[in-house]
Amino acid sequence: MKEFPYLSEPSFGFQSTPFGECCIAFSNDGICALSFPENRESALNDMERRFPGVDFKQNDDKATLLVHQIFESSKKPAINLIGTEFQLTIWKALQNIPKGKTTTYAKIAEIIGRPKAVRAVGTAIGANPIAYLIPCHRVIRTDGSLGGFRWGLECKVKMLEWEKK
Numbered sequence: 001m002k003e004f005p006y007l008s009e010p011s012f013g014f015q016s017t018p019f020g021e022c023c024i025a026f027s028n029d030g031i032c033a034l035s036f037p038e039n040r041e042s043a044l045n046d047m048e049r050r051f052p053g054v055d056f057k058q059n060d061d062k063a064t065l066l067v068h069q070i071f072e073s074s075k076k077p078a079i080n081l082i083g084t085e086f087q088l089t090i091w092k093a094l095q096n097i098p099k100g101k102t103t104t105y106a107k108i109a110e111i112i113g114r115p116k117a118v119r120a121v122g123t124a125i126g127a128n129p130i131a132y133l134i135p136c137h138r139v140i141r142t143d144g145s146l147g148g149f150r151w152g153l154e155c156k157v158k159m160l161e162w163e164k165k
Contacts (some may be wrong), residue, residue, distance in 0.1 A: 007032065007080075012047065012056045013063020014040060017071055019151075020024075024063050025056060029067060030078030033129045036151035050082075050129060068127070070133065079130055090124040096153045097138045100163045104142045126150060130158065 009026040014023055015037075023043035025033035033050060037043035045055060069075045081088055093111050097103050109121045128136040131151060137159040141147045149156035 007051065007054055010051070010054050010056045011059035011062060013058060013060040014043070015060070015063050015067040017067060018162055019132075019133065019155050020068065024066055025051070026062065026066060027080060030077055031081035031130055032080045034070075034131045036131060036155050037127075039158060047156045064097055076133070079133055081130065081134070083124075083127070083129070085119070087124045089125060089133045090121055091128055091130075094125070094128070094134050094139070097135055099135075102138050102160070105147070106142050107140055108139060122147075138163075 008029065010025065010027045010032075012023060012025040016022075020036055021040075022032070023035050023037055023040070024031060025044075025047055028094045033047060035043055035046060037046065040074075043046050043053055047054075053104075062077060066077050069077045081091055082093065087159050089112050096111075105118050105122050105125065106115070108125070109118045112121070114121070125139055126148065128134050131137070137149060137156045139147065146153055146156055
């Protein structure tokens with residue numbers, strides 16, 4: 001069983017956002033997951049899969065504070081990205097996409113110096129554990145179509161429209 005000793009005081013909560021209810025998981029080191037699940041059960045199952053053996057405690061008060069920071073204030077909360085070296089490279093590149101703008105999977109592959117790795121880039125983007133803060137919703141296909149989004153295209157469209165305001 002993989003352990004996560006660097007998740008001190010792991011907690012989670014459910015909160016409303018402009019894009020529907022989210023599940024946010026965090027520790028003393030920052031946010032480690034932010035999702036927009038179909039239901040709470042699927043969110044909890046996803047946390048168990050991502051963080052096997054971690055005993056998350058529900059803390060809706062802290063979740064409320066973090067969601068407020070993300071969606072209502074100009075403060076950016078700390079994040080605690082957990083992934084492979086390749087995933088971390090991709091997710092850090094995503095954070096450089098300006099709010100209200102989009103880019104393509106191919107462009108991200110070029111930015112990281114792996115222009116032929118478009119499919120692997122897409123897989124890493126799809127594995128992004130921290131929605132919105134790691135803005136995978138800002139990545140579209142080269143032909144201009146939206147491509148996929150783990151939490152549904154309707155959610156992706158809402159995020160892109162909200163950011164343009």
